[in-house]
Amino acid sequence: MSVIKHVGLFLVPISVSAIAVAWHLDLLTPETQAVTPEVVVAE
Structure with missing residues (x-):
């Protein structure tokens, strides 16, 4: 769990x-x- 927390941070x-x-x-x-919809999807 700590690894996931560090990746999230x-x-x-x-x-x-x-x-x-x-x-x-x-x-x-x-x-x-x-171009902005592509950025939103990639997010």
Whole structure:
């Protein structure tokens, strides 16, 4: 169980940063709104 807990704690900041990057990219390039569903599915 501790391994799963450590992996979860390791993935939380990665997922948060990925969401932040996708959000900033969406703000910078609003034309790429068609790409956002793929990001949500990959999440």
